Amino acid sequence: SLLAGLLVPGAIAFNLDVMGALRKEGEPGSLFVTGPSQNPGQANRTGGLFACPLSLEETDCYRVDIDRGADVQKESKENQWLGVSVRSQGPGGKIVTCAHRYEARQRVDQILETRDVIGRCFVLSQDLAIRDELDGGEWKFCEGRPQGHEQFGFCQQGTAAAFSPDSHYLLFGAPGTYNWKGTARVELCAQGSADLAHLDDGPYEAGGEKEQDPRLIPVPANSYLGFSIDSGKGLVRAEELSFVAGAPRANHKGAVVILRKDSASRLVPEVLLSGERLTSGFGYSLAVADLNSDGWTDLVVGAPYFFERQEELGGAVYVYMNQGGHWAGVSPLRLCGSLDSMFGISLAVLGDLNQDGFPDIAVGAPFDGDGKVFIYHGSSLGVVAKPSQVRGVAVGIKSFGYSLSGGLDVDGNHYPDLLVGSLADTAVLFRARPVLHVSHKVSILPPTIDLEQPNCAGGHLVCIDLRVCFSYSASPSSYSPVVALDYVLDGDTDRRLRGQVPRVTFLSRSPDDPKHQASGTVWLKHQRDQVCGDTMLQLQENVKDKLRAIVVTLSYSLQTPRLRRQAPGQGLPPVAPILNAHQPSTQRTEIHFLKQGCGEDKICQSNLQLVHARFCARVNLTLQGCGWETALFALSGQPVIGLELKVTNLPSNPAQPQADGDDAHEAQLLVTLPASLHYSGVRALDSAEKPLCLSNENASHVECELGNPMKRGAQVTFYLILSTSGITIETTELEVELQLATISEQELHPVSARARVFIELPLSITGVAIPQQLFFSGVVRGESAMRSERDVGSKVKYEVTVSNQGQSLNTLGSAFLNIMWPHEIANGKWLLYPMRVELEGGQGPGQRGLCSPRPNILYLDVDSRDRRRRELGRPEQQEPREQPEPSTSWWPVSSAEKKKNITLDCARGTANCVVFSCPLYSFDRAAVLHVWGRLWNSTFLEEYSAVKSLEVIVRANITVKSSIKNLLLRDASTVIPVMVYLDPVAVVAGGVPWWVILLAVLAGLLVLALLVLLMWKMGFFKRARYRYPEATVPQYHAVKIPREDRQQYKEEKTGTILRNNWGSPRREGPDAHPILAGDGHPELGSDGHPVPGTA
Template sequence: MAIAALVSLLLMKHACAFNLDTKETIVKKGPADSFFGFSVALHRQASPQAANWLVVGAPKAEGLSHQGAKSTGGMYRCPITDSTSDCERVIFDNDVDATKESKEDQWMGVTVRSQGYGGKLMACAHRYEKRQYVGESAETRSLMGRCYVLSQNFKIDEKDEMDGGGWKFCDHRTLSHARFGVCQQGTDAAFTPDFHYVYFGAPGAYHWKGVVHASQKNNTFYEMDIFNDGPYETGDENKHREELVPVPYNSYLGFSVDSAKGITDQKRLSFVAGAPRTNHTGAVMILKIKPPHMLEPEQIIYGEELASSFGYDVTVVDLNNDGWQDLVVGAPQYFDRKNEIGGAVYVYMNLQGSYDERSYVRLDGAKDSMFGLAVANIKDINLDKFEDIAVGAPYDGEGKVFIFLGKRSGLEITPTQIISGSELQHRIQQFGYSISGGIDMDNNVYPDVLVGSLSDKVALLRARPVILPTVYIVSIEDIDMEKKTCKNGIDICMKVQACLSYKAKPDSYNAAEDIKDKLRAIPVELSYHIKEASQHQPLQVDHTLSPVLDVSTRKPVTAKINFIKEGCGDDNICQSEMSLRYYYCSHSEDDTFDRLKRVDGHQVLSLKDQKTLALEVEVENTGDDAYEAHFQLVLPHSVSYGGHRKKEVPEDFQLVCWGNENGSLADCDLGNPMKRDQRISFYMILGTSGINVDTYEINPMLKLNTTSEQPGLKAVEAKLKVVIELSLAVTGVVRPIHTEFGGEVKGESAMKTEDDVGSLIEYKFQVMNTGKSIGSLGNAYINISWPAEITNGKWLLYLVNVTVNGTLDTSCHPGNRINELNLQSIGNEYDWNRERRHTHELEPVVSESKVERWSSQREKKVLDCLRGTARCWTLQCSLTGMEQSATVLLRARLWSSTFLEEFDNISEMEVITRAKIGITTQGANIIMKNAKLHGYLVRLMVSPEMSIQPYQSIPWWIILLAVLAGILMLALLILLLWKCGFFKRTTHEMQYEAKYHKAKIEVQPSEKEKMATEA
């Protein structure tokens, strides 16, 4: 019974504590009242010497000597030692320009991050201020925020453009609270797991809507936009459209961030951002990259409780090991009075690329505990193949951290371990304010956990190896009280047989199958001794003394065990003859490979938009078996190892290659042994992200290694020349294509307006970039050879105005050659968007005989600067900032007086204008694809005015109306004539008949009668 009780007690103890050690924790103390522990990170330095560090942010730490501030905050690093006071401040950001910035209370260290083994470090100050108009009444201060990136040794590498404090993307933008004046960049920030991007949360942008910004910045083609790889931002990094951020004002999007592949697509990177004040409940947004500059929302999950701060912290973790990232969201201000809940954590299982916001597991904390203030993916702390999480509750007592394990069905909702700040050797208050995990700091394979607090202390909780015992009883005999079964014949005895087995990780420190050296014999040494009796036993005179070994037999027995080597010579000595050949190949997304062309004996990489290339390797062994055969690839900084693909390998052979953390070294196991006459060929995939404008060639080192005898096996330099290919093309058109000159001759002084000069001519040149954008490779431009004069200096084409669209820089030079005479503009211009009529509607209709008679007396002439028949000057327009296309519009006038004076006997003239693309760059390896020697030609046809006017077709409805009007007028005229008797016919008799006029005689009244009548 006592044994059973002891076993139960031990099992209960281990079930409660599990494998994060709380007895021998490593505790570090920082400066008082500095908030040392506000943020934490684990970091492993690889060079110049290997070291493990605890990285701690202290955002209220005192200012450095040259920062001009009392409190600026900072970042500390602490070694893995027993001492509590050996942390040292990392010195950077130790300067200030008081006319432009302020670092007082900038909170440097509010966020600290590490890329892991041999990676970069980052520290942010989200309250960093930009100052304008200092000392004036209009002085402004903008809380932009700022982040620093440091190399793995905590220093800023001046040669690495990624290092330094240039990470302040809200700078040079509209600095108002409605836009980017209170960005607070760096409230949270991180590196993506694939190290391609660094991304930031800026919850203060757009009236505190908030944004997430992701950028790839180093001296590579990503930074130079050749791969069109960002930067990306919610609301579009280029257009800055706040309506594309689908959350209301005061949402604080970007307050917490995380990223991974396997969120919505197992091969595509997604970002997760918390917005803890969206709709007063909080929300979490899933974002994807949408080129060229957009982080586009894929899904939004909203909180359920008012003022719960859902999204205060977020993390993604594969809890059930299905290859999809599950989502964990902290809501530290969740409150349930009835159940006394003070903080919650929501766990959403990934449904193969999406989350059901109605299906979740909610973990609840104690009242007023702020459970969920910090949530962290701590990787697989017990090595059961399921990732685990840690949850901080800094106000649960003196602060606690809860460990939840993943499992096949998702999450074990009961915490397997609860660690309180009060139970540690050095008590810590507000324990659990920040958490970082996932990296093994004591080299025992198990990842450890670093926990921060608000009491200026941090604690490293190291994970202990886990032993899995299996105990079972195999046989039990029944007890017969009638039989005295003991040897003394008096007592009753029984036999119980039990078996005990266990599993541990690592499984074995000397696994037989992992033996690599099969050439040298294995030495075996056997020694033995007699176990002495305990010295603490009481003296017994009659006790038999223990025996002792003979002195001559105390030497250990040794032997050697040899391996059978079938593929070697009769002398059992293996003399291999390994050789290699290599070829560089292009690599497409469907894993097809084509060998690159050779120029002057070397292969040449014409880099356009490909992100990877391949190195084809052929290894052949024509001698004895080559034991421990390896292929090693050492890469320069311009390329990195990105995997391998098989080409030709034996059926029973499994090619295994692995690389180091930064991709500068790769090693492939070619077999142990690689047998005689065996040939292996494969592709090494190389990332080209490190190639820059200064990269003229790539020189990886290829080396074969074997423990068999093969003298003279030297490394081979695989040289590859690099050229950067730009695909820029220009086309041009002139409207109208054909123009005429006429009128009278006028002198230059008589010209007052454009119309006085001559016909309107407009040129349109379009520049297309069929590859990727030029970025910072150089400054592209277009040169237009403008035919301004004829050979005697008289005007030819007079340039009035130039307009550039699609670029950041719209200037053209020399500007003083545009509208030199300052003629008054009349504003008319060609409509480039209207539909073109059919050709027969535009061309004049002239009889052939008249054309022949007119043109036979005249000549044809070409006005071309290249032929010496015209004089040109070069108009250069900048294409800086052009993405895919840009246009240059030139409005000009044909100088009619010159043509009237000089070319009155010329029937037709052709004026040639040329345009050519160029680029100013310091890189000698940059070439223009399909660049024409003399540029693109645009032809303008010019002829004198003709006496015959061109016929133009009349619309049918005008003809119809004219006919109807004519008929109506004719009808009215006929009616009028008819009324007048115009249509009455005269007979023959009526024409000659005599007409008589009769007189009528009447009696006149007398005078008397007239007077009577008047009376």
């Protein structure tokens, strides 16, 4: 069926007349043109063929009466879909239309009743009448053949039908034969009495007209061979007719078979092309045409069910370009539609739509929105992959493009037209507009501009005469309407497009034209006639750009004719011509200056070079380690930086100075800045070298004029001042693109100045301890005995202040203030006990932050005085030192006996720390961390009572947890020392501890032991012994001497005689010791007894 719709302007190919499209409507639900569901009268829904006159009326179509009555005992026309296919041979030729669901019946209302859906076709003459003597009224080749679906019971002849290009044969597709293998049939189509001599030519079938052998069909069952059909010469052999049939379900992919006549009854397969994807419906539609006009017919195959999920494609058309009759290895061009569009469900060869010498094709996509039709032009390389229209939007018509018919010139203007159908009971005819090929020429006098020779009427300006001429050609040569072309001349186009003032003014222009433009109209009465228009332009005074050519642009368009309203009953008005869309409608013409200062050859070959570009902290002060490598920027401490630039125009080879280095006309430096930098100004050490620099609105692009011209041997050094307000903590690199430009002859390439960026956060941290000296005293108590913080020891408070000299740190989010609190000494005893930690200012104005971990893990009671003071808002006061308890007792330790000092520091390993971490979410100026703690007296009494002084170190720092790798933190740590002493009051008042007494006792015993050892060494403990063992020891008897008798004995210096009661005196020496013998023993008498007076 041919079903159509109406498109908005610009929806179809450039030369299809959209505004004058003819719209024809049928009865609702009839699937109009050719109405396969139309009701003829006797049957409910049989379909029909309609003829529509070429008029502006939309409802003047009438039914062609070709299918009258129905013998219900032999046939059924209900839902036969008459008009499912319609083909025409062209003007004066025949027409074929089919009803593929026509039923042949036998033994109606009997037990053995049969119904065979064989289908049938009608061949009509040019007057839409049936002339039995030439072509017959009915074509039912499946009638009378074996029944059943495995043979011809579901033949469905006429699903596709066509005429051969020479109109000699009639082609039918019957996809239901042989268990839906399908078949193709070719029959002779007699045109007149001259063809009666060739009645033995055919018919031909793919399975054999006589053999009727399904094994001859080259596709498996359920392939639907014959669903589409066409023919053409030059497919396999030159000038030989071949037949093409589609099988959209062959092997679940689809296939196309090229057949040839082999005998009087057979169509033999020669080429089989298989589909690319499963269930793509390859072969659903097809068309043949010589798309590249090389003499070999090419093949176009539709696959409307093609699907590509990743690219969201739906429907495809494959274009096979014939390689001299060889199809093996041909890679087709695949054209795809949008998802679910059914792109390729209909194809039509349009003929040479734009008269460029190459046939064009149309592709329907009825479910792409409301439906679209794509026009593809042929070319010497085949089909142009880009359609000549981007999209087609139907107005009030659904499924637009479901069927297509083209290649016929309906209105007789020698251009083929296109008929588009739809499922909305509407068809639309688009007539092709004749295409005009315009020739144009612009003449200039004088050909070049000499500024030293003014030629205007005033005598001091330069003027230029312009002439523009037009002519046209069209196909056919007999087509020669009067054509009006509107043209516009635009002066100094390139400079104007750059936003600069044009250098010329048109003197001959209409009042509505701007100064730089001149417009006019030429009337071309016939093909090949040339008509010209003249004008003059004037060069402005004091032109700076003396090297770049003045570009004059000619643009023209076809004057749109006024649409005249047609009266009812009048014929169709002729369609207006249109300019060739593939031919440019503009022309650029350059007017050059006589060049000066460019050497003998008058060609300026400059040698602009960007010697260096480096970042600087300020003018003439280079940043540390910057140059082309690294630059260091603070987040807020450096509002601007400088970019030092040096440009020279020197000969590249001093030995050949004339080779280059000529004047650089309109020398410029184009600077493109990143988003983190903005142009602020320009500086130069020499004011004479300061260029003129201009930037755009957002200061991201800068143009610096280096001179016009920049003379040979010139050098210029200047500084671009750049604002760093756009640098953020995420900025890691600065890249400035630098491009030298000149209108002189020189190939210039962009250069990039790069600098690494380190963000120095403007944070500083300080700390103080209150008080800065602590004293320990008191009683040694265990941890379990602690109830209140006052039981621990002296109180100390630390204040750590973080200052921010820059902007608010809202973007950090992961900055932390950390304090390393020495809570233990190396052996694990308590050192400083943390009571409370508070951060003020890091969370926002008036807010206090929470730090981790939690202090006061022993849950000691807070001093009530501190709590009361905080509630009243009074400042905290230093706590007075506590007096020692009477129970304590130790001996004072002299200063000479104490160690000098000890430092307790976690960094040195003499203490163990707990780290309190406080997040700094946001603060503008300062944040203060308050930490309250207590000195653990017991540890100091046990471990450090003999130490002269102790230094306890508390450390604090700032850390940033961020993925940013270029952050720098200076002054981000601090050390807070506190001196700790033994309380001197406790030393004076205290007693002697037990261990001192113990040491004293041990020391006394040691001295006594040493004395005894010495006396023993001196012989003090030796006893007196007799010389001879046989000597008897004298016996003595103690006699008590009365007191009164003791004073009669007196001492003498030279020997005192002591009297005893025995009357014998004892001899003593002057030292009062007894006188001994020479061997040390007392003298003995003759009787062996000691001499009296000896010991």
